[in-house]
Amino acid sequence: MMVAGISLVIWSGYRNLRERRLAAQEREATHVTLIPDTTASADPNSGTAPSPLLGKPAPPLSLMDLNGKQVSLADFKGHPLVVNFWGTYCAPCKIEMPWLETFSKKYAADGFDVIGVTYDSEVGKDTIAKNVQKLGVTYPILLSDPKAEKDYLADTEVLPMSFYVDRTGKVVQVTAGLGSEDQLEAVVKQTIAAGAK
């Protein structure tokens, strides 16, 4: 009788544990906050998202490019530019990058530059280089590091994410997500004009 009783209790305990595992997963499923990131749902008409960097000096940036050369933001001092974070897995990034390439050439006379920063820890330089070549991008592509991600992206993780820096080194626009080509060009023009004031 004792053995039967103990067996019954152990079996009940196991059932209980199994039920709890199921319940834990159900709780997890309902625990998630079902609201997209604010940056992801930024007004597509404005193409901008709030960022603590807006209106402040752009944080220093010094990263390796695909050829192993160290490239710094300071190298572009006096130039209006955009620091564009992207990833090889990011389809909207790869729609936007050829537009940035076009504007880097169209507004070269205004000193406008584009710096791409690859936020993509799962692929190597070769894969990144192949993607860049396929996209027809010729502007510098740098490999991100934790400091750059902390300074610029904080915890947002949204791609594409672009920081527009005027000639004085101040962040004048921050955009998250893909807008239209026209919206992108308007922000480029604003960035060039902002530094000229």
Add this chain to the structure above:
Amino acid sequence: MSTPQMIRRALASVATLTLLAVTIQPVRAQFDAPAKKNYVTYTAEAQTVPAGKHALLQLRFQLMPGFHVNSHTPKSDTLIPTALTLQPAAGVQSGDLVYPPGQPFSFSFAPTEKVDVYANSFTVKLPVVATAGEHTMDGTLKYQACDNASCYPPRTIPVKVLFTAK
């Protein structure tokens, strides 16, 4: 020992073991640990299959509203496919996972560029032949999510398949 004493001792043992059973906490660390936001959730559903026979388990995944993930075959080698990996389990022979087809999706500013995605929810089917009894299979789902304008780094979530064969 008299019969009432035996009953009392048996009841005391039962009470002690019951207390132990209800205070044993399931393995929840993986669920409670602070983590970055997941765009896909999985809820294990108790399933029953015939023992020793071919059966199909259904693993259902839910996406947050407004988000999608690449399908298992995203039509581009640079996109990260949704992929489930399960560890072998004693008494369970599993076959190749069956993924649902994706649906075409394009970003509004580039309507001609299509990707192949899962939205809202998707179900992966797992063929099994299992011995009689309760079985648990552990695994992970890797996915990479986007919304209508942005993408987010790849994520991996734990998956636990619980089923009974009888």
